[in-house]
Amino acid sequence: MFDPFSRPSASVAAACGLALAFGTQSLAQFSPPDISNNVDEPDRFVLSEGSNTVSGSVSNAAQPGGDPDFFTLVVPDGWRIDRIELTNYTGAAVSFFGFAEGDSLPAVPTQDGATFTAEADGFALIGADQIGGQLFFPLVIGDVNIPGEPPTPPLISTPRFDPIAGLGPGSYAFVFEETSAIAVNYELDFQVSQAIPEPSSALLTVGTTALLSLRRRRRANA
């Protein structure tokens, strides 16, 4: 369903090849001629350790035939996204960026942001001011401030992901979109490092093992 080659692109194919090179720090670049406009059929990129850039151009998200970008990032077992950084941005003041865990977004994100934002794990309006910063922080609070306009309170009061732990193994569906007719060019860097072992599950394993050996011992003594 999410065949990475369903939208043929030499650069994507090359990037996917790079993405398989785990174990060594790599620079994977995902820059097909256009990232999917279809929320139900996002482009799918498998991340590798180190830097993974996604770049595109978006405009007219709310218009028929508009050009939003939908892509799903796959974090392999044992790895996590520890940082999302905006590395390039030109065009309108801010654009909408958001994500939800899963292979595709749970609702159609249009200019009616509420439909999408209610279900998203993180979202924010981002622009040139965020270049070089850690985007997990605006994403986790739903920061929709626009430079030069009166401040807007954050829209997410209860965090839906841990910006320090990052995004562990699994799939995450992203949207980058701009309602203005003037194209926004962007580049995002998804930085991948080894997943942090979860102490709770490690303890659970130790506890379960201890319980099983106790049962075995009791059975042997019976």
Ligand SMILES: [Ca+2]
């Ligand atoms: Ca485009």
Ligand SMILES: [Ca+2]
């Ligand atoms: Ca697109």
